[in-house]
Amino acid sequence: MAVIHLETAIDAPRERVFDLARSIDVHQDSMEGTDERAVAGVTSGLIGLGQEVTWEARHLGVTQRLRVKITQFDRPRHFQDVMLRGTFGRMKHDHIFEDRQGKTMMIDRFDFRSPLGWLGSIFDRLFLTAYMHRLLVKRNAVLKQASESDSWKKYLQAQ
Numbered sequence: 001m002a003v004i005h006l007e008t009a010i011d012a013p014r015e016r017v018f019d020l021a022r023s024i025d026v027h028q029d030s031m032e033g034t035d036e037r038a039v040a041g042v043t044s045g046l047i048g049l050g051q052e053v054t055w056e057a058r059h060l061g062v063t064q065r066l067r068v069k070i071t072q073f074d075r076p077r078h079f080q081d082v083m084l085r086g087t088f089g090r091m092k093h094d095h096i097f098e099d100r101q102g103k104t105m106m107i108d109r110f111d112f113r114s115p116l117g118w119l120g121s122i123f124d125r126l127f128l129t130a131y132m133h134r135l136l137v138k139r140n141a142v143l144k145q146a147s148e149s150d151s152w153k154k155y156l157q158a159q
Contacts (some may be wrong), residue, residue, distance in 0.1 A: 001090075001121075004110040008140040012147035014060045014097050014104045016156065018076035019033035020143055021095050021106065022047050023155050031135070034058055041067070049073035052084065062133070066091075089115040106143065108136055 010017050020026050023046055024038050037042070037055035047053055047070055054067040066086035075077045076097055083091035089112075096107040110132060114123050129153050 001112065001113045002125070002130065002132075003112075004108065004133050004136060006108040006133075006140060007134055008106045008144055009100070010104045010106055010144050010147050011102075012104055012152070014099055014152055016081075016152055017104045017143065017147045018095075019046060020146055020152055020158055021097075022070075022079060024053060026143060026146060027139070028156050030048050030139040031057060032137075039065070049079075051078075056073040059093075068093075087115070089113040104147075106140065108140070110136060 001091040024042055024044050028037055034057040036055055038053050039056045040054035041052040043053070048128075049070050049072075052067060052069045054065055056063065056065050058064075064087050066088075067084045068086075068091075069084050071080050073084045078094065078096050080092065080094045082093075089108075091112040091113070093102040094107075096109070097104045098107065112128075112132065114121070114128060116123075146155065
């Protein structure tokens with residue numbers, strides 16, 4: 001089991017950051033270079049409790065599919081997505097949003113495990129944890145930029 005914990009301070013209202021974090025369109029834009037796109041379930045707009053999305057992307061040279069479901073949802077404080085089907089042995093991502101000193105603290109807790117038992121654990125430690133950490137940092141930078149500028153409007157105004 002590997003857990004990645006990230007905290008990103010964002011100078012924007014918590015509700016805006018929360019909604020951008022659950023935007024399918026922002027997610028796709030943040031994954032440039034992986035050709036990640038939503039191919040089933042909720043494929044654009046905002047995803048909510050009980051809804052599913054299937055992502056297709058090219059990671060580590062291989063096209064993969066990952067189906068997740070929003071299993072917990074408390075706007076604007078927390079939501080959780082859990083893998084239903086995909087290449088991980090297990091995957092759970094908690095997105096937590098707190099007000100701190102006039103800013104929104106976006107907290108990611110990404111809990112995952114590769115398949116293949118002890119071999120997967122070695123792969124997680126040697127490679128996959130760093131790879132996933134880089135993806136989450138990149139995604140959070142896009143969320144921060146969108147939240148703190150006027151570009152959030154292209155994602156949320158039609159909602």
